[in-house]
Amino acid sequence: MTNTDFITLLREQMPEEEVQRLIEALQSAPQPTSIRLNPHKPYPAPEGREVGWCRWGRYLAERPSFTRDGHFQAGGYYVQEASSMFVGHLLEQALGGEKTEGLRLLDMCAAPGGKSTLYSSIVGERGLVVANEVIRARALTLADNIMRWGVGNTVVTSNDPSHFAGSLEGWFDVVAVDAPCSGEGMFRKSEEARENWSLDNVRLCATRQRRIMADAWASLREGGIFIYSTCTFNRAENEENMEWLCGEFDCERIEIICPEEWNIARTEAGVAECFHFYPHRTEGEGLFAAIVRKGGESTSRRKAPKKARKNPFGEVDKRVAKEIAGYLQDSTPLHLATIGESIYAYPAPLWEDIRTVAEQMSVLFSGVKVGEMFGKKFRPDHSLALSAHLNMEAFQRVELTEEDMLRYFRREELSCVSALGEGLNLLLFEGQPIGFTKRIGSRTNSLLPKELRILSQNF
Ligand code: SAM
Numbered sequence: 001m002t003n004t005d006f007i008t009l010l011r012e013q014m015p016e017e018e019v020q021r022l023i024e025a026l027q028s029a030p031q032p033t034s035i036r037l038n039p040h041k042p043y044p045a046p047e048g049r050e051v052g053w054c055r056w057g058r059y060l061a062e063r064p065s066f067t068r069d070g071h072f073q074a075g076g077y078y079v080q081e082a083s084s085m086f087v088g089h090l091l092e093q094a095l096g097g098e099k100t101e102g103l104r105l106l107d108m109c110a111a112p113g114g115k116s117t118l119y120s121s122i123v124g125e126r127g128l129v130v131a132n133e134v135i136r137a138r139a140l141t142l143a144d145n146i147m148r149w150g151v152g153n154t155v156v157t158s159n160d161p162s163h164f165a166g167s168l169e170g171w172f173d174v175v176a177v178d179a180p181c182s183g184e185g186m187f188r189k190s191e192e193a194r195e196n197w198s199l200d201n202v203r204l205c206a207t208r209q210r211r212i213m214a215d216a217w218a219s220l221r222e223g224g225i226f227i228y229s230t231c232t233f234n235r236a237e238n239e240e241n242m243e244w245l246c247g248e249f250d251c252e253r254i255e256i257i258c259p260e261e262w263n264i265a266r267t268e269a270g271v272a273e274c275f276h277f278y279p280h281r282t283e284g285e286g287l288f289a290a291i292v293r294k295g296g297e298s299t300s301r302r303k304a305p306k307k308a309r310k311n312p313f314g315e316v317d318k319r320v321a322k323e324i325a326g327y328l329q330d331s332t333p334l335h336l337a338t339i340g341e342s343i344y345a346y347p348a349p350l351w352e353d354i355r356t357v358a359e360q361m362s363v364l365f366s367g368v369k370v371g372e373m374f375g376k377k378f379r380p381d382h383s384l385a386l387s388a389h390l391n392m393e394a395f396q397r398v399e400l401t402e403e404d405m406l407r408y409f410r411r412e413e414l415s416c417v418s419a420l421g422e423g424l425n426l427l428l429f430e431g432q433p434i435g436f437t438k439r440i441g442s443r444t445n446s447l448l449p450k451e452l453r454i455l456s457q458n459f
Pocket of ligand 1: 084108109110111112113114115116133134135138161178179180181208212
């Protein structure tokens with residue numbers, strides 16, 4: 001942390017005494033561990049203090065091996081550093097208790113999915129989250145995490161931000177940009193972030209961020225909410241970008257209430273309220289977040305997207321639809337559709353919007369992938385086991401020991417084969433569905449996708 005350019009930038013932002021405390025925190029303060037619970041799954045909250053700005057956030061006293069935990073694999077919680085959860089507070093404050101019915105939210109830079117899963121919890125089954133990640137390999141990880149979260153209200157896309165500006169202009173009610181940045185707030189966690197830092201990189205990041213912000217802004221409707229965040233401290237990538245946005249476009253202020261005891265440093269940029277999390281002041285890593293409303297007639301109807309480019313969906317045969325309905329809870333109306341050979345389920349109120357996104361964008365995952373029919377035989381997808389819409393009663397179920405749960409995720413043979421019924425079994429760990437397997441006589445056929453297998457060295 002001796003980079004003099006970095007320290008010079010900090011000195012422009014805060015008094016010398018604070019600079020020293022921040023550097024000390026980056027060098028030696030312990031990194032807190034935190035998780036965020038999934039309100040759509042009944043995983044019991046572990047012991048731990050609540051994160052002030054997120055009712056689902058918990059600090060843990062130590063860092064367990066999350067990959068070994070069946071509840072993590074079942075999507076009972078997401079491992080997320082505490083400061084990042086603050087964007088959820090901004091969204092909830094901006095919505096001001098407004099119903100999320102029909103809400104369309106775009107998370108433009110979404111992988112690996114920390115903020116998208118938080119937004120998914122907030123908007124619930126009546127609101128749509130489009131989680132976009134331009135880098136394909138990272139988008140695949142994002143899709144896995146969204147699938148594990150299991151709400152069914154999210155579409156994962158892999159597009160350049162300019163595609164949204166071009167095809168879904170003015171279409172979203174909320175747009176969040178968690179921009180790629182120089183990562184100063186991650187210095188404590190990541191050697192790579194420390195090594196890659198330079199003034200040139202800060203400038204490069206700031207330029208790229210403005211490009212992403214402009215595209216994101218175009219996809220937001222008038223009166224919509226814009227949330228910008230980075231995990232860096234410097235003004236160029238934070239306040240100066242927000243000042244630029246407010247100068248370039250019609251922005252309005254959104255008032256945000258934060259209790260003093262959260263110790264967040266507040267600044268302003270144009271009309272934007274800005275928030276800094278510094279590790280020497282709050283229990284978490286570095287974060288910058290800002291929020292504004294897009295000016296204009298707030299009741300204006302969102303513009304209809306351009307003509308459909310493609311239609312990936314097909315209709316589900318009536319007989320098949322009847323069978324599939326039995327595998328899903330009937331508390332939420334769901335719409336069924338096929339993509340290729342696979343059958344998908346979507347919260348019915350979101351169906352039209354999901355179709356619109358799929359017609360325009362490159363979609364990697366959406367809703368709940370229920371499974372496929374092979375002749376008259378149904379083969380469920382792993383996604384169904386992890387979906388909050390699963391009807392557990394429709395399957396024979398077996399509770400696994402911890403040892404067998406770990407074997408399942410390594411794709412090894414289970415030791416409890418004799419406890420399984422012949423054919424399809426839903427596997428549970430401490431009451432939570434973790435996947436499917438098929439018993440054929442004395443052996444099992446795992447339905448865990450190969451790419452989700454956890455290698456032994458991670459255990
Ligand atoms: N929001 C994520 C979360 O909470 O888990 C973290 C997002 S990370 C800070 C920024 C993301 O932006 C990365 O996944 C990165 O691949 C993506 N990215 C990189 N270059 C981009 C670009 N030119 N346009 C849009 N996104 C980009």
